Amino acid sequence: MNSKTTYSEQELVNLLQQRSEQAFGYLYDNYSGSLYGVVTSIITDKETANDVLQNVFVNIWRKIESYDPSKGRLFTWMLNIARNAAIDEIRSKGYRDSQKNQPLTENVDTMAEKSASVPMYNDVGLKKVLSRLKGELRVLIDLSYFQGFTHEEISKALNIPLGTVKTRIRTALIQLRTMID
Template sequence: MSEQDFELYERIQAADKQALETLYERYEKLLFSFALRMTGRRDLSEEIVQDVFMKIWTKPNLYDRSKGKFSSWLLTVTRNASIDSMRRKNEQTEALDERDSLKSNEPAVEDLVQWKEEGTVLRHAIAQLAEEQREMIELFYFKGLSQRAIAEERNIPLGTVKGRIRLALKHLKGHLSTGKGGVDGEVRGID
């Protein structure tokens, strides 16, 4: 699938509208649901998806194949567009980048989602977590709250929030690496 995505991307660079349409059909639902989880707004999520595909169409050579999988790059672009859109709309003034403070040990949300393009494996794995861990993952990765905002909202210490997120990610890694999640024992993005 990744090779097909790259071929479509190259055709888009040559102004092939059919390739853009094919890529849109392949990823529109995933990107929309991802943006919706981040913003909580359907109208804003639709705008974000349109902006992402307009960027692909109008700005050549954004994707660098040597830096990773196309679907991961596409989710990163969508994530960044969602954050930018929320900032522009003044819907969230917290430092949204705080979540990136977990860089070396925990995956970015796009790495979590890439395990299966439609997210079924991930949703199943998240459903296996304890309620407090599942809540931290939802708030941190999908609602876009900073660790500090979660601590304040739930009235728990910041260290507890960080610990629950790390523990949840450890459990996700264990669940997915055993093959229970259907990824053939390979876990990407969690070391």
């Protein structure tokens, strides 16, 4: 395992685009942990999270041709694939059905209540950072980033004007950034 060389991002992308399975194994070994961290911050069920992680890497393998380095780093691209896959999963009917304690009618309102009331002591990564945001900003980031609600949906559900939702999410993001740096 240690015999493998390290690749630069550019080399890695080139090799993946040439369908190198070895490069894919390297990619997995290097990034599965951080992407799994993102997936599990959105999906608590372990089995489902495993399936989603698998889909994430299958998608990376299949879509590597469409990765455009001018729009962002490889990790950013993969991070967004992971987040989108996890959100698609929690918003799918199958997933909601499997969450027996959550009624199907659950919507952004009840989500908001939960986000506001449930402390996030056990969270890792971005979610841990998120728990340091103050109440309302935390709810907004949780709803938009971790639950994938659009600004419009949030505006309606919380009865806050759309413009205000946008500026507050921006404010929250700026604060998040200073916490990460």
